[in-house]
Amino acid sequence: MQGVLDRLRGALRDDQLGLDDAVREAYAHDDAEWADFAPPLAVVFAESIDDVVAVVHACAATGTPIVPRGAGTGLSGGANATAGSVVLSLERMTRILEIDAGERFAVAEAGVLNDALRAAVAEHGLWYPPDPASSAISTIGGNVATNAGGLCCVKYGVTADAVIALTVVLADGSVARVGRRTAKGSTGYQLAQLLVGSEGTLGIVVDATVKLRPLAGREDRAIVGSFASLHAAGVAVAAISADGIIPSALELIDRTCLDAVAAWQHLDLPTGQAALLLARVDEPGAAGEALAARVAEHMTAAGATSVSRSVDPEDADRLFLARRLAYPSLERLGPVLTEDVCVPRRAVPEMLARIEAIALEHDVTIANIAHAGDGNLHPLIIAPEGDAHARGRAKEAFDRIVEACRDLGGTVTGEHGVGLLKLPGAAAELSPEVLAMHRAIKQALDPQGILNPGKAFPGLST
Amino acid sequence: MQGVLDRLRGALRDDQLGLDDAVREAYAHDDAEWADFAPPLAVVFAESIDDVVAVVHACAATGTPIVPRGAGTGLSGGANATAGSVVLSLERMTRILEIDAGERFAVAEAGVLNDALRAAVAEHGLWYPPDPASSAISTIGGNVATNAGGLCCVKYGVTADAVIALTVVLADGSVARVGRRTAKGSTGYQLAQLLVGSEGTLGIVVDATVKLRPLAGREDRAIVGSFASLHAAGVAVAAISADGIIPSALELIDRTCLDAVAAWQHLDLPTGQAALLLARVDEPGAAGEALAARVAEHMTAAGATSVSRSVDPEDADRLFLARRLAYPSLERLGPVLTEDVCVPRRAVPEMLARIEAIALEHDVTIANIAHAGDGNLHPLIIAPEGDAHARGRAKEAFDRIVEACRDLGGTVTGEHGVGLLKLPGAAAELSPEVLAMHRAIKQALDPQGILNPGKAFPGLST
Incomplete structure (x- = not known):
């Protein structure tokens, strides 16, 4: 059988493939160095949905774990690599696909920086509220993966409150567009909400449709x-x-x-x-x-x-x-x-x-x-x-x-996600019944267990 | 094997069990008479989580479909009964379990009327925004099941925007408490959001924790x-x-x-x-x-x-x-x-x-x-x-x-849910990939298919 690296070489250009030690080490962990990590087999730089699909196919065919990654500014280790994994960087997918000023939403690829989206919509008199302190350096895809918060969410909500639709590449390489573009919508399950905060364990978010607010009308x-x-x-x-x-x-x-x-x-x-x-x-x-x-x-x-x-x-x-x-x-x-x-x-x-x-x-x-x-x-x-x-x-x-x-009645993570660092805390916090629901949904959407395995919720043995 | 009715008789008081024609006909459909319905085998009136668990066990053991029901004001047929099913009414679970004025949330059992919750929290200077036109007669559980909207959601959001936690009885009779009580939380998947709008097909919501807003500070x-x-x-x-x-x-x-x-x-x-x-x-x-x-x-x-x-x-x-x-x-x-x-x-x-x-x-x-x-x-x-x-x-x-x-780029249901009436529309609207995600999640959480089967999303043959 053809190995995963050969498959990736066949699907991507050379400059989309990071195989040398320096790159593999640079992409071995996010900003949570305290959590475990190891250099991955390879780092791949997707530039399109087709690239992501090709990477998923290559990894699915060979049972290779995929660690999706935005800008690597995560603080819980959700993007930390494991030995034998492929780090899938979305940082080159930086297009803002649509800004609809009348309906007040924007569609941004996963690699768009939070501040870049903010600046682009401001030109249309609009405002994207979620503002993690990392907004200058973190991506929308990473914000979605961790359900990022920020300074203004005390009044205006977190990333989940802004997301209305997602395009996601699933574990079998199929592409699903979940959610809506209208102000409201109740057709089927709220799958976009299930995916927000799931840290790449249920699918790889390639673009997000987010609600915007008018920039005017506020006085600081x-x-x-x-x-x-x-x-x-x-x-x-x-x-x-x-x-x-x-x-x-x-x-x-x-x-x-x-x-x-x-x-x-x-x-x-x-x-x-x-x-x-x-x-x-x-x-x-x-x-x-x-x-x-x-x-x-x-x-x-x-x-x-x-x-x-x-x-x-x-x-x-x-x-x-x-x-x-x-x-x-x-x-x-x-x-x-x-x-x-x-x-x-x-x-x-x-x-x-x-x-x-x-x-x-x-x-x-x-x-x-x-x-x-x-x-x-x-x-x-x-x-x-x-x-x-x-x-x-x-x-x-x-x-x-x-x-x-x-x-004191609190929760272990308000906005950074569980990643690896908060797995023990999450194990103490989530009941066996709730953990069983996590495992059942993970198994249903990623039966092979190749999407960021071991992240976001504790397994049976933790 | 003991039949479902005998099991229900063993688990509930007589006055919690509706077996005569008049009751079964009265509970055969919600406010969507245009959709298909048939009198159920029985109507059961749960008064506690334990009652709901007992009903689920009885139905799971006998492969009997359960049709959960709030006040029956639904407009899409989500609570319409089918032949051989048990209608599980939550209308007697009317306790408001907690109002935390400082943290601005309330916990209400599924059968609490929307207006009753509204009135109770108003005494604490608080406001529950989601206000379907049926607020005087519809229940919080039904509002959660359909992701109900209302008049003020143009500014203040729908039910999903208010729900932060749910207690849910799962298809195997286990009880899961999903969500959080804090202002923010990113520990594990957003399961409460997955359940909102799922029309009782993934679990039976027995109580909901909802965010409130201050009543003061607005001028109409x-x-x-x-x-x-x-x-x-x-x-x-x-x-x-x-x-x-x-x-x-x-x-x-x-x-x-x-x-x-x-x-x-x-x-x-x-x-x-x-x-x-x-x-x-x-x-x-x-x-x-x-x-x-x-x-x-x-x-x-x-x-x-x-x-x-x-x-x-x-x-x-x-x-x-x-x-x-x-x-x-x-x-x-x-x-x-x-x-x-x-x-x-x-x-x-x-x-x-x-x-x-x-x-x-x-x-x-x-x-x-x-x-x-x-x-x-x-x-x-x-x-x-x-x-x-x-x-x-x-x-x-x-x-x-x-x-x-x-x-025109719209969606078939903004706030009433798919139920039965909108199944053909949903089948046209949701892609095969998105429908496959629905089926996988349904199968994962309700492998026997006893929770409100045939509702909320179209099956393969529709």
Whole structure:
């Protein structure tokens, strides 16, 4: 029988095939180096649906696992390669196929960068809300695979809320177009929703149709609070939520993150604060003014050391940029083990307190950034490069944080997906009945088990 | 082997079991009498999850089809019984299990009426947006099964957009709790979303956890336009949408509907108009005023014979009540064959024109109500009782409307579900690859095929 590499050589151009060590190593993992990985047999660069179909046929015929990959910015290891696998990169599929301004949707190939889609639709007066902090470097396909969130999903929803249709290459190489192009639709099962967040384990998403919103009609107002403790910032978050306020962003950055950003970029950031809360509201006119005032009052009541209402949009942009730069800034300090726990909003202060206690107890540095308004926290555990002991302590702290989150009624991943890193947490969280449903659906759509095996949900033995 | 009835008798109280002809006939169909139905073997009234599990076990052991049923207000035949089946009514499961005002969600058993949930959460200052016109009489379980929409989903989404978790009894009698209770969550597949709209074919939903919104912060403004032709009203709809306006409701009622409501209820409705457009915006303050003015301008520009801005909330409520009463008013005139086509918003005027032409050509009465802002039209085809020829012409008109909708890029059902009535339309709409995915998932979760067989998607032979 012809081997998978010969089949791939027969189906693709040489420059679509990465076989040398450097390429295979560069594509061996996404941004979750803490999870297991190994260089794949080959990296293939699809440029069309036909290419993807050809790769799936080659892999199906030889029982070769396929690891689909967008930009490799994932934080859970969903795109980490395994020995003997083929990494299928969709990064060259960068066409925006359609923008329908009247019906307010766009169709983008999987490799389109989130920011590129955002820019393209803005020219039509439209807005694509989901905005992971990685929006400049992550792809729509990867966003769909992980059900990515972002800053504005506290008000405008996550990727799943935007996706209305997908084109997907299935495990047998057939191409299915699931979903709808109309504002509503109830014809058959919601297969597009099943595929969002499935991390390439049920099919390979080659393009996505996403709902857009009008760009006009919103007016940004930023409110920034400084807090002497993480807990006080958490109290403000819980109070804003309990008051029924839905801000368009409510982000937390702690001192460790601010210092790391300041050490890297010259953004003139506040110093000496335990935490900043960055809030935005976008209602226009007097309603927006009133809402911003209420947010500010809650921050003050929670004990903020200072609260400022930004009248200068550049000022607010600078602070929100610091939020976006937090993760890469911290990566400069050492390997980062990223949590993505999501707790009830009222539990945010308690969860932040527990994270601080866990950091002390396990003698690790934990920086905090959070989509606080969603209860979605990103404790980032940092271990110095090459320190095996610190690495061990970091892993212990990771597990303890997951336990604390579950104890408070939370979920192990709010927006990064399970990938590999969160398999143990997912095994504890999902009941045997729910896991059985996962296995049955996986078996139904990928009986050979070649699509990103071992990712997204724990198997029987985990 | 013990038969299904003996098993049911052993598991339930006598008053939970409907075996006489009157009950079996009353539960033989939902509100889609045009579709096929037959009295079931038995009707069972579950009062708890344990009851549902017992019924599933009895039916699984004997290979008996189960037809789950909420209030029987479905319009596509999803709850129509077949000979030899057991109808499983969830109407007695009416408890609201939890309202979490801080986190803004509620957990309701399947038999809770939509309006009852709405009233209960309102006491906590919260709002459940999905509002099918049947909200006073339809259940949350039925709303979930069909992915019901309503008036306000043009701005606030359909049932699927509100559901975050479900408890579901599976085909083997196991109980799975799928979804999350946090604001976000990406742990495993989106199984709750797969189940919404699956019409009881993958599992029996016994309770739903739904997101709520704050009741405060909105201010209703109504704008009512009268039009001398359906087409002109459609032009106004398309113009409002193209301008990037997202109203909180945009409903169309035609003359036939208005006359039918007026003949039944004394609501002091406008007469002599080909169509009314009822729009609402809910932005507070000056922004709402400005938006209402723009909506009114679009109506005028499209040729409205009169446009009024309602300052009197009772006035607006009366007109919106007429919209909700349209369907039962028409049912008084004869059996109603209900369409639920959804087209791109820009195609609304063309679709309305084609419906008028089809009515003329097939010599049938077609009344129109529409969630026009979503492009979701409900042409209601009425045949006089007992007139077999008229009935035949009505069925022809039904098929022609589905064809026209597909020709304009639409989908056969926007919010009522496929049930039985839309199986031929769904067969034309869904590709072989997408149908194969449906069959694979159905087979995976219900290998014996006992859960509402033959509904929701067309089988191989249709």
